[in-house]
Amino acid sequence: MTKMINPARLRGFAVARADASNPTAILNEMRTAFEAFKAERTKEIDDLKKGLGDYVQTEKVDKINAELTSLQKSLDAVNMTMAAMQIGGAGGAGQTPEAAEHTQAFNKWFRRGDRAIDADLRDLEVKAALTSDSDEDGGYVVPEEMSNTIDRVVGTVSVMRDISQQMTISTDTYKKLIGVGGAGSGWVGEKQARPETDTPTLRELVFNMQEIYANPAATQKMLDDGRVDIAAWLGNEVAIEFAEQEGAAFISGDGVNRPRGIMSYDKVANGSYAWGKIGYVPSGKAGGFADPTASVSPADAVVDLYYGLKQQYRNGASFLMSDATMGTVRKFKNADGDFIWQLPTGSAELPTILNKPVRTDDNMDAVAAGKFPISFGNFQRGYLIVDRFGIRVLRDPFTNKPYVHFYTTKRVGGGVQNFEAIKHMKIGTS
Structure with a gap:
């Protein structure tokens, strides 16, 4: 069962992490943490304006801010892993006969290093349109x-x-x-000089x-x-x-x-x-x-x-x-009192600043x-x-x-x- 953050516990520094393999759970936890962050950061700014700055309050804000950064990294890592799972080799799908033959010869050479196939492998590179001439640097494409x-x-x-x-x-x-x-x-008139x-x-x-x-x-x-x-x-x-x-x-x-x-x-x-x-x-x-x-x-x-x-x-x-700089900018408010950093709108999306995506x-x-x-x-x-x-x-x-x-x-x-x-x-x- 996925564990979610309780904002009251967040303010006391205790953090329960969501399932690190579930991007939706991570995003939901980020939403909860961000609401707690906004409330605590607003209180911190208000206290500073009143001359009542408090180290403990600042530490609360920094703690939640660091957790948001960690959650964003987890979300990015999950999305990266999911993308990588779809990569892999093409398995020969859509290959020309020459390219498939080159793949087979390359794999044999890769495993065995059989010099008897060197010339054939070089010829197959040309036939498969992987290269048009000999490689002066050595090695195979x-x-x-x-x-x-x-x-x-x-x-x-x-x-x-x-x-x-x-x-x-x-x-x-x-x-x-x-x-x-x-x-x-x-601009010119019909009879004007150009x-x-x-x-x-x-x-x-x-x-x-x-x-x-x-x-x-x-x-x-x-x-x-x-x-x-x-x-x-x-x-x-x-x-x-x-x-x-x-x-x-x-x-x-x-x-x-x-x-x-x-x-x-x-x-x-x-x-x-x-x-x-x-x-x-x-x-x-x-x-x-x-x-x-x-x-x-x-x-x-x-x-x-x-x-x-x-x-x-x-x-x-x-x-x-x-990431560290994004954690700093996450604390910024505009003239209307709104935070300029906003959560991703979906598990595969990016956070935004001024409605523009943020890459780290x-x-x-x-x-x-x-x-x-x-x-x-x-x-x-x-x-x-x-x-x-x-x-x-x-x-x-x-x-x-x-x-x-x-x-x-x-x-x-x-x-x-x-x-x-x-x-x-x-x-x-x-």
Whole structure:
């Protein structure tokens, strides 16, 4: 039987957790906890305004707030697990005969490392349209269903992959021209002269492929077991490592041997925004946000960030921050006394701030002087992730006997493609 939170017990710090495998139960518990949180936070603010601030009351609020963060993590984990259960290998469904033959040959090579099939496996890569020439880096292209398993698990785990634009190419570099200043235009009468207009300004963006790798190991005995699902095993072993490495790079990567993250570009006050830089709005206080008793609400900075993004990008925009920062913003009230953070409307949905979804990624900055803990933007339009087609595996039975290592690599690039579509919040320094 599912246990639910009693608000009175919450205020006394006792917490009974819902069934961690049931997203509906978790959401119901979140609803109950959030009602308790709102009541206690409102009392805390009212007491502070009266000069009656109480440590015990603040501790109550923080306790429930931490529980809400924990429940949100549990809900995200359940949804991720449910999505991962639907991934797995394709089992050959819809494959061409050539692709099915390649899968069979690959699995034989994966288990046995039989060099007698090397040439045949390379030929089958070409026939199955997995590659068009010899691979100068060594290794073999994994079958499509195995590649899809890895890519889908990575997409489930990596927040930036979930919210950004993605494309696949077959070269080492992707170049894109962006218009940053359109051709001039104007209204004219039937017989009026048409003066020459401005020439459009184009900028070239270059996305270079960088290599990411994982090196899982298995015993030969395990590989000899015909019941082992090779696609699922490799996908599970590799995907999480890829997702964690990519996730960090898409946020803070410097572009050297890794993608360039959203935080690595020059940042300027939003009023001084220029192409090639990302605009920011201030938090309103040195080292953090405005006090709830101040004439300027801490929520005002979030509202400024919201409206700092042009209207054309707000449709489809989302907030991006760490779990800890979301716990801080959850306490904010607007000028009408309403909390700007709201619960998910369904077990598969996301919490919202100002009616926009909130995505959490602990690679984001913490709240500290001079840091940028919150981003708001239309990441589908603002950030591009480019994958080079094909994930490759090099079988190594010699380095660490009796284990067989599978050196698995893929190439990926990333960077901002529209600097207008993303804004940051900067915590004040003085």
